[in-house]
Amino acid sequence: MGCMPASPSRASAPFGALDFQLVLLRRMADHNADLVDDARRDLGVSVAEMREANRRWQAMARSPRSRGAASRYRSALGAPQTARRTIGDLECEALRWPVPLWPELRFEVLLAPNGAVWNEWLVRAPGAPAPELRTVEDLTPWSCTVDEAARAFAPARPMEGTAPTRWGLLFEAPDARGERRPYAAEFTWGLLQRVRE
Template structure:
């Protein structure tokens, strides 16, 4: 079995299931995929990452990126690569690699830049960390509770809400 776009999407969904199992189940049904296929894709991805010869980049698995370029992070120049994935139209999976090729960050972004959101627009699988951070003055970014998790506390109408993300993609909104 080759590892391609479908398997990569399933491996991402495996981690998303931590915070939004119902949405992942809907996506599996839409893809015609089973939970067993989800687990198998995640297990294979994990084995590849921890093998003596892990994949050096996603290009071999996903094909050429929809965007490849550089960005400055402080005084360093880093490589940026992005891939469009069918399950998340309008978003791209971005990998930021340091000068030595090591992966510094990987998450979903909106390639056109952050979208302005009203609070009611913050819904699972519809927005990314950049959208939420740019749309709500006073938003506080926090580390998540597991690998590839992120959180942003958002003030709204006198209350604080925590928006939970996996790979930078909104999964859930909770009142604090």
């Protein structure tokens, strides 16, 4: 299938929330191309526009004049909701933005006390109901976040991801017959992409 070139107006417009959603989708396309295509069509953009948004984001991140990661997110997504979070013995500032593609989620950036970005991923929005995760069959693509899967199937062991925006979890879960088996789950930007035995 041929792709139309990126719209000149989008390529020259300021990088915004729509473009950032395309960056999230671009990374998820490796695992769930059909879901990404559906989401991209819902947003009314082409494959070429998704690639161009990702190219622009990477160029901003790698530029010698690049702002810090937190500033890039503020520039693209606007003013965040802020909260304090304690993880282990580290207290962080959490910056959160709504993501229209996933209204029940927020994009969260955790800042260390020195202002450095410690983590960046999708989390459940405060007050939004978490999914019910009882068996491995409940773990469908895009159904839950890293934290939710880790809590549902504790004790889960984190695995290093294959790229900076990817995470993994090793855990045991019952299947539909109630038999517990070991599984590995892969997440991109904190959102579940696939589970394998």
